[in-house]
Every structure is written in structure tokens, then in C-alpha cells.
Amino acid sequence: MPPKISEGQNEAAINAGVDALLGKGWNLVNNQLEKNYVFKTYTKVSDMHHVIATRAKSVNHHPTMISTMSTLKVIWTTHKPPGLSNKDIQMADYCDEQASSIGTVEPSETPQCGPTPSTM
Numbered sequence: 001m002p003p004k005i006s007e008g009q010n011e012a013a014i015n016a017g018v019d020a021l022l023g024k025g026w027n028l029v030n031n032q033l034e035k036n037y038v039f040k041t042y043t044k045v046s047d048m049h050h051v052i053a054t055r056a057k058s059v060n061h062h063p064t065m066i067s068t069m070s071t072l073k074v075i076w077t078t079h080k081p082p083g084l085s086n087k088d089i090q091m092a093d094y095c096d097e098q099a100s101s102i103g104t105v106e107p108s109e110t111p112q113c114g115p116t117p118s119t120m
């Protein structure tokens with residue numbers, strides 16, 4: 001199902017941008033672009049949150065972000081006017097750039113909770 005495009009946007013350009021993002025691990029859920037990044041350390045999770053939040057503030061376009069000890073889920077949509085806009089596409093691309101710079105891992109490479117070996 002094609003996404004709802006914000007009023008005033010170039011529909012063809014937005015749909016092309018969405019298709020490109022879907023090919024790079026983004027998902028379209030309830031008309032929102034979302035991606036879950038996995039990191040080796042919580043410091044990297046925090047760094048990723050920080051760089052996205054800083055850019056979001058500077059362009060006045062804000063994501064929903066959900067963090068865990070080793071992951072950051074980023075969700076983009078435009079509130080007013082509702083739908084997807086070029087800001088969502090641009091910010092999703094920025095997230096991928098920053099994730100590549102910070103370094104992501106496969107879920108199997110993340111630290112598991114539990115007693116550290118020295119306390120066993």
C-alpha cells in the first residue's frame with residue numbers, strides 16, 4: 001500500500017525515496033518509516049541518539065526514538081501536514097549515514113545481560 005504523502009510534497013520523489021529506504025532496512029508501518037539499529041555498546045546507542053536529536057533540533061523535524069541497552073529504534077513521519085515528506089526521507093538517510101559512522105553490529109554480537117564472568 002503506498003504511503004500517505006504530506007500535502008504539497010512531490011509524490012513521485014517521496015515514493016522513490018521511500019522505495020530506496022525500504023531497500024536499506026527501513027520499514028513502512030502505519031505510514032511511518034522505522035528502522036532498528038543494533039550497537040555493540042550503550043555508549044554507541046547514546047551517541048546515535050544524540051547525533052539524531054541534534055540534527056532534528058536544527059532542522060525542526062523530530063523523530064520518535066526508542067532505546068534499549070544495545071538498540072535504537074528510529075521512527076519518522078510528518079505531523080503537520082500529516083504523512084511522509086522530504087524531511088522524513090532526508091532524516092532517514094542521515095540516520096543511516098550516522099549509523100555507518102558509529103558502527104552497527106548483528107544482534108548476536110551484542111552483550112547479553114547476566115552475571116559477569118568474574119562474579120560467577
Ligand SMILES: C[C@H](O)[C@H](O)[C@H]1CNC2=NC(N)=NC(=O)C2=N1
Nearest residue numbers: 060061062063077078079080081
Ligand atoms: C510547526 C511544525 O509543525 C513544528 O514546528 C515541527 C516540529 N517537528 C516536527 N517533527 C515532525 N516529525 N513532524 C512535524 O511535522 C514537525 N513539525
